[in-house]
Amino acid sequence: MNPANAVNLDEDTLHKEARAWVSRLKTSSLTSRQARELRRWCGRSPSHAAAFAHAREMWDATPQDREQWLREAKLMKKRGHQPLRRALLGGLLVGGGLYLLAKPPLQLWPSLADLRADYRTGAGEQRRVQLMDHVWLDMNTRSRLNVSDDPHLGRVVALLDGEVEVRQSERSASVATVFAGVGSIQTFNGRTNIRYLNGQTQVTCLSGSAQVDVGGQGYRLGAGEQLVYGRHAISSVQTVAAENLPSWRQGRLAFHEQPLSQVLAELNRYWAGHLILRDATLGSVLVSFAVSLDNLPEVLEVLQQVYGVQVMCLPGGIALLSRA
Structure with missing residues (x-):
């Protein structure tokens, strides 16, 4: 044969x-x-x-x-x-x-896909992986990825879910390649944040530059620029205001006039348990606040004192949110 x-x-x-x-x-x-x-x-x-x-x-x-x-x-x-x-x-x-x-219900323990990944992080966990000389990946909470060697591209990363920041020193002559969703990202001498959740990829160049290839098109990003793409849509390259840049690497989360439902979805990626919105009408309430990742329970105090949300805490880090 x-x-x-x-x-x-x-x-x-x-x-x-x-x-x-x-x-x-x-x-x-x-x-x-x-x-x-x-x-x-x-x-x-x-x-x-x-x-x-x-x-x-x-x-x-x-x-x-x-x-x-x-x-x-x-x-x-x-x-x-x-x-x-x-x-x-x-x-x-x-x-x-x-x-x-x-x-897993409410993401309370690792899934089958989590366990199969080369590298993964749990709720609230961050991890650094050295990809090659002078190139590192900082993994954010609830992220998983695989690393392999390609004969043409060299060391490549498949971001299966979650968020990473690619960090390269100025001395690096290497090009880091990350596959996320339906596109690929190459980063050059700087820092690039890549977030892949629910089929949508958000690429934010923090310093240096990045090349995004998706749908047969190439997009070059400079510092402070962002591109979002999914299976059926690609945004234009946008300049990101300083207050909207990813802040998790600074140990904090910041929200500016965002619906509470979106805020809770983001917080649940870090929360060792689950925040559950019992009153759907609360989801559209716009909230603005910042919180340290070292003190996430402070979020519940802010929601109660500033936005009048009633919070019922249950065992296992589960909290039920409703109107007071």
Whole structure:
């Protein structure tokens, strides 16, 4: 057999197995044993994890193919094809834990995707990773990324979720490349903040310069400039006011006339627990304040004293917010 054909055959089998797992996951309840087997299968290699993630996205994006997937899965089962028996890594899931690990309620513990990342941070955690000589990544809270070597680009970063600041000394001759969402960012001799959340990427050049490539177009950013892009839209390059520049690297969060719902969404990325808005009408209230990351509970005092929000604190860092 031609080696190239062997590779294709292996890839075909891999994706069939991934589709079979997603079909089972979406149409029936997994037993604890099956949940452990799926965890082992995803852990066999980055390719397995990526195939499962892709299949899960395609199930939602192409409902017209689901019947074919189900027939394919039944055929594999009928032939006795059980790749999970060969998995090498130990399982982490018990009972009905697969769903809880894949989608932790209120983000109270790491997800399956978190555990597969090369580097990750938890709520309120920040971390520095040296990418190469004179180039560092500062990871913000609840972020995850993978690092690999590309024969053409050198060391590259895949920002899977969250926020990083790329920092390069002036002595650096290297170019850092970060893939985030549907685009890529290259940074040069300075600091660039890259935020990728909910399918949207925000690139803010703080010093030096950055090159953003998305949708076949290239955009050059200088200090104080920002570009936002997603799967279906790209903003123009904007100049960012000093008070709106990312401030987490200075150990603080600042909000200026922002809806409370957006503020809470941002705070929940740092909060070891969860802030829950019980009254939806409060979400549109505009708030302005700054808080130190070392003293986040002060937020509750500000909301109570300045904005008249009633706060009920529960165990586990959970707080319920409603009108007084």
